[in-house]
Amino acid sequence: MGMKHSKKHLSHNGERTMGNDVLTSKIKKIARDDVEIKVYYVDSIGNEITQSTTIKGHYLDKLEIPWKEIPGYVLSSVTNFQQTFIPNSDGIYLVYANQLSAPVIVYHRNLDGNLISDPQYLVGDLNRKFETKPLEEADHFLVHAPKDHNGQFTSQVQEQEYVYNVLPLKNYHINKDLFIETQNNVNVYNQPLSNAPLDKTLPYGTSWKIYKAMKETYNGTIWYNLGGNTWIPSTESITTKVIKQTSPRQDLLNSPLAETANNISYTYSVIDSMDINKSVRILYYKDQFITAWKTPYGDMDNTRFRGGQSVFVNKIVQLDNYSVWAELKDGYYIESKYLNL
Structure with a gap:
């Protein structure tokens, strides 16, 4: 009776092995191409400050964290930081600290470098956008503007400058019999364009003769000279009126x-x-x-x-x-x- 010879496979060192067809039917290749990780944006006490993001990637692939600039905040730390896609049910936490921005200072000057208005101070949340503009009333005198008048508030003070080809003052013709009348206690100044009033005010209900006047060319404010180093701007609570004066002799006769x-x-x-x-x-x-x-x-x-x-x-x-x-x-x-x- 003849022997039946079963077909056997030998390993490279002569040991017997099972057929590959048996192995392939029982073993599945592990392939993880659907790793999802949630990224949270929170403040220092864990409150979400903007919507979270879910990122997906192949197992062990490089992971790029989606950083965000959030107005009013600066990134301070990262929890559960990872550089590759591996399962992480807790997620990644980007922790932001609240921070105030530094101001943007805007200067408006004439060609001599003198200010023609008070500096403007723009404030806003950190990283929020800002835009500067020239003075509306002096826009047609503008000769120089910042290269980029848009930007973002940062932790550093920023400055921008607008330059205008304009004389700050020009002579303004007035009637020789022009007076002002105060509608309140009003400030007076030692010169036009001054920001610091004199210690004493003109009392309510008094009238003062005007000797000459100057006009601000960029906003139309008129400065009236009341004699010597005493000036009052038209922005104060005053009215002007013409009062005809007679000769001293005629006044004596009429009084x-x-x-x-x-x-x-x-x-x-x-x-x-x-x-x-x-x-x-x-x-x-x-x-x-x-x-x-x-x-x-x-x-x-x-x-x-x-x-x-x-x-x-x-x-x-x-x-x-x-x-x-x-x-x-x-x-x-x-x-x-x-x-x-």
């Missing part, structure tokens, strides 16, 4: 109290007067001068009185606008509010 108000030339009538006949002190600023008037609200004289100086007052007179003036021994007038009567 019902002419005998007690020598040289009053303004059209207001004198309603009261009182003899003083004593020496008093100028209360105005020590480093400045008070203007001497030939007549109240009339012509100014080149004579000046320094703050702290003593002057002799003959009498005081009150006009029908309720302003009170002191008649000095030398014939000049100054307002009584500047004296320690």
